[in-house]
Amino acid sequence: MTVPPKPLQAAHLPPGLIVLERGWLSSNNILIQGEHGTALIDSGYCTHASQTLALVQNALKARTLDLLVNTHLHSDHCGGNAALQAAYPALRTLIPPGHAPYVRDWNPDKLSYTPTGQQCPPFTLDGVLQPGTDLRLGDLHWQVHAAPGHDPHSVILFEPASRTLLSADALWQRGFGVVFPELDDEDGFDAVATTLNVIEALRPAIVVPGHGTPFTDVVQALSFARARLDGFVANPQKHLAHAAKVLLKFKLLDAQRMTRAELLAWAQGTPYLTKLFAVQSAGLPFEDGLDLLVRDLVRAGAATLNGDVLHNA
Numbered sequence: 001m002t003v004p005p006k007p008l009q010a011a012h013l014p015p016g017l018i019v020l021e022r023g024w025l026s027s028n029n030i031l032i033q034g035e036h037g038t039a040l041i042d043s044g045y046c047t048h049a050s051q052t053l054a055l056v057q058n059a060l061k062a063r064t065l066d067l068l069v070n071t072h073l074h075s076d077h078c079g080g081n082a083a084l085q086a087a088y089p090a091l092r093t094l095i096p097p098g099h100a101p102y103v104r105d106w107n108p109d110k111l112s113y114t115p116t117g118q119q120c121p122p123f124t125l126d127g128v129l130q131p132g133t134d135l136r137l138g139d140l141h142w143q144v145h146a147a148p149g150h151d152p153h154s155v156i157l158f159e160p161a162s163r164t165l166l167s168a169d170a171l172w173q174r175g176f177g178v179v180f181p182e183l184d185d186e187d188g189f190d191a192v193a194t195t196l197n198v199i200e201a202l203r204p205a206i207v208v209p210g211h212g213t214p215f216t217d218v219v220q221a222l223s224f225a226r227a228r229l230d231g232f233v234a235n236p237q238k239h240l241a242h243a244a245k246v247l248l249k250f251k252l253l254d255a256q257r258m259t260r261a262e263l264l265a266w267a268q269g270t271p272y273l274t275k276l277f278a279v280q281s282a283g284l285p286f287e288d289g290l291d292l293l294v295r296d297l298v299r300a301g302a303a304t305l306n307g308d309v310l311h312n313a
Contacts (some may be wrong), residue, residue: 003137003187006213011214012158012162012205012206013162013164013206013208014120014161014162014164015034015215016034016138016139017030017032017138017140017164018030018031018032018033018035019031019214020052020055021057021212021213022044022048023142023253024046024250024253025044025076025250025253025254026044026045026048026051026052026076026080026153026213027042027044027045027076027168027169027210027211028042028053028165028208028209028210028211029041029043029044029055029056030042030044031056031059031060031170032140032206033063033073033138034137034138034139034140035065035138035139036136036139037066037138038060038063038064038065038066038140039065039067039068039069039138040056040065040067040068040071040136041069041070041071041075041137041157041166042069042071042078042237043068043077043078043079043080043081043083043084044076044077044079045076045079045080045119045124045254046072046075046076046079046080046082046083046120046176047079047117047119047254048123049079049080049082049084049121049248049288050079050083051082052083053080053084053085053087056084056265060222063077064088064090065084065087065091065138066088066091066092066094067087067091067131067137068081068084068085068091068092068093068094069094069135069137069209070093070094070095070096070156070166071090071091071093071096071147071154071155071156071166071168071241072096072150072154072155072302073095073096073103073111073120073151073153073158073311074112074116074151074169075100075112075113075116075118075119075120075179076250077168078095078120078123078167079119079120079121079212079264079287080095081120081121082121082123083121085123085124087236087303088145091304092126092127093123093124093125093127094126094127094128095125095127095128096128096130096153096154096155096293097129097246098152098153099111100125102176102241103123103124103125104125108120110252114178115183115270115271116250116269116270116272116282117247117251117266117267117269117270117273118248118251118254129144129278130144131145131155132144132145135157137157139159139208140158141243142157142158142166143157143158143159143160143292145157145197145198145202146155146198147167147195147198147199148177148180148181148191148194148195149176149179149181149182149188149189149191149192149193149194149195150169150176150177150186150188150192151177151180152180152181152191153168153188154168154170155168155301156170156198157198157206157242158202158204159178159179161184162205163202163204163205163206163207164204164206164207164208165199165201165202165204165207165208166310167208167209167210168209169197169209169210169211170195170196170199170205170211171195171199171209171221171225172209172211172212172221172225173207173209173215173217173221173224174208174212174221174224175224175225175228176192176225176228176229177210178210178239178242178243178246179191179192179232179239179243180198181241181278182240182243183240183243183272183275189229189232189233190269191227192229193229194225195226195281196222196229199218199222200218200222203218205218209219213249213298231295233275234246234279237240237280239275240279240280241275241280241296243276244273244276244277244280244293245271245293245296245297245300245302247270247273247276247303248263248267248293248294248297249297249303251263251266252297252302252303252310252311252312255312256311256312257265257309257310257311257312258309258310259308259309259310260308260309260310261308263290263294263310264286264287267286267290274286277289277290289300294310297310300311
């Protein structure tokens with residue numbers, strides 16, 4: 001079952017900011033309203049687009065949505081962009097600059113959707129979020145900070161008056177997102193460490209993550225994230241195994257159930273998975289490697305297996 005979304009308005013969040021907390025297939029949506037307009041940060045996954053639109057419309061009531069901002073362009077953060085742009089024709093959309101050329105010419109390979117085996121309907125952009133600049137969202141002014149690591153082009157947003165940080169997948173209460181540059185044989189762990197240092201220097205009072213509930217114990221979250229990073233640095237194979245499980249779990253969250261044949265066909269057509277299996281399997285046939293991955297998910301309680309049908313748990 002999909003985790004039902006819930007609007008969250010904490011007393012210590014800045015006025016006009018509402019967190020629409022989602023499940024793990026869609027990112028959280030952060031809605032900001034003020035006299036100077038309305039803005040939404042991140043739009044969830046495409047199969048949840050109608051739900052995203054309903055949540056936003058319900059929260060806005062009679063108002064329109066003026067601005068859409070993406071912290072980065074992974075499918076679970078921008079998959080609802082196209083639906084929101086269709087519903088609000090005057091909507092302006094801002095994205096980090098690194099992937100702007102691939103959005104303009106729509107390249108699903110460069111945008112990671114083909115390599116991850118995920119979907120994202122094409123959308124348009126109106127401008128970019130330059131790190132080191134300020135951005136007004138509603139009536140609040142937010143600082144744009146580069147946050148490479150999980151994604152080399154990701155940004156985080158910080159509101160200094162309330163010391164609120166929108167951390168996307170750079171920092172969760174228990175970790176951070178898969179370090180995708182490492183899947184492309186590029187160094188991403190150093191960038192994660194740098195981004196964690198940036199967050200620590202900002203001294204946020206509250207963090208609204210890309211997934212999960214907002215939290216205030218930032219020191220503990222940073223400590224956990226650094227320990228997790230140290231483990232990956234010491235054993236990069238552990239990170240690769242984690243990434244493979246995340247990709248499979250994401251697909252299962254979307255499909256809810258898949259036969260072994262369906263799962264195999266999808267996995268064989270997903271470049272990141274075929275590459276990860278080739279690195280880790282030491283000559284093991286692809287189907288056997290996939291079966292091992294499935295058993296790991298079942299053992300962890302993230303899936304159940306009934307005959308040859310895998311179910312999301």
